[in-house]
């Protein structure tokens with residue numbers, strides 16, 4: 001197992017239908033050793049499950065913590081935004097209590113997927129640029145305009161902290177297309193939850 005940071009077993013991914021994905025996650029207080037250790041588990045899980053981002057509720061903790069790894073994604077239009085310039089070289093990066101302070105008026109529609117909705121994809125319209133505020137693991141506070149995949153991924157992951165998944169943001173037609181798969185996944189998740197308590 002190459003490049004594992006944490007030493008504990010990876011928690012299972014929570015899937016659509018699990019109530020934790022609908023909960024509003026609690027803010028992180030002090031950046032303790034425990035928080036740093038959990039962030040390491042999140043990074044390992046994101047890599048292991050092959051995502052470009054992961055929010056803590058997706059592996060069972062209702063905490064305002066996300067990890068993002070969009071550095072290798074197709075870059076947006078040059079020049080890179082200040083957020084991409086700062087964060088891309090540091091990825092995968094942990095964002096603590098991330099917030100969107102404002103969003104630009106221009107939107108883009110891009111196909112999204114989610115580790116918690118395996119096999120389901122759909123076009124989601126979101127602002128192309130945001131001003132992101134967060135703390136990093138070393139305690140540094142950032143407040144930066146972000147664009148490209150970073151802006152999109154941050155919006156998707158911050159949604160998770162507010163109990164929102166991307167399928168909530170599909171058009172009516174887009175939702176209708178994935179609804180049977182969502183219903184089936186929800187049923188499976190509920191069945192698994194009952195079985196494992």
Ligand SMILES: [Zn+2]
Pocket residue numbers: 113114115116156160
């Ligand atoms: Zn997701």
